Amino acid sequence: MPLPVSRDDIRAAHARIRPYIRRTPVLSVPDGAFGHDGPVSLKLEFLQHAGTFKPRGAFNALLTAEIPPAGVAAASGGNHGVAVAYAARKLGVPARIFVPEISSPAKVEAIRRFGAEVVIGGQRYADALVACDVYVAATGALSIHAYDALPTIQGQGTVALEWEEDGPGLDTVLVAVGGGGLVAGIASYWAGRGIKVVGVEPEGSRALHASLEAGRAVDVTVESIAADSLGARNTGPLVYAIAREAVDHVALVTDAAIRDAQRTLWRDYRIAAEPGGAAALGALLGGAYRARSGERVGVLLCGANVELSKLAGAL
Structure with missing residues (x-):
């Protein structure tokens, strides 16, 4: 059964929005970074207008x-x-x-x-x-x-289109999940292409994880340092339907791992990431996602609208 959002839908969306968005860069990180012996590709989407992919x-x-x-x-x-x-x-x-x-x-x-x-x-x-x-x-x-709307998901999926062109050869991509429009769009673009799309949610804000376990979109309670960006109580039926078919699984990351990712990004790259923007890297650093040896991993850094005082406290 075809997904509600196709690659052609996402290509059309990209052509439509291209005059208004930034084509954010991809940073290739050498083997051995972030405790992984394979290459890591960082999509720097926090450089988008307004500080996120949205x-x-x-x-x-x-x-x-x-x-x-x-x-x-x-x-x-x-x-x-x-x-x-x-x-x-x-x-x-x-x-x-x-x-x-x-x-x-x-x-x-x-x-x-x-x-x-x-x-x-x-x-x-x-x-x-x-x-x-x-x-x-x-x-x-x-x-x-x-x-949880088709135009939103189509627009968010354009991240994958650019990533495929600018940083090809990925095996797996790690994508933070709040309501799930981003991971649904990315998974729709790469569906059937041999690239594993893994959602990353905080342990205390796991709407997609819970929905996939329940077999339907369900409500959850929300309590996480990333709640202001990854704090949806329910993904909605459209995101759930896409994720059920096209997302490999959802990894759950601790708040401590998210903080560690924020510290690592600032210390090593001078990137000021908000908790939600660092969550996907937290999964790799903290072991919530365990990459196999040599696996080519993409990590989406999706947001930088951080309170500097709070970031200073985390550092």
């Missing part, structure tokens, strides 16, 4: 929809909201972003800096999503879902 999906959603007079709305732990605000400003569209109380002040400030209205309320992402849905129903604004 403008890819946001632009694709905005460029494939008719924008109503009320503009667009989005619920976000922070990064999706920053991306939607950025894309809306570039396209001249009004935006209102709903974020929970746990959102990083740096991300909230970035949303406002890009000209969107911010509504803060509720403890978690799920609470912001409810508030956003109420607003959309009342105003007719276009809702831009953070992960």
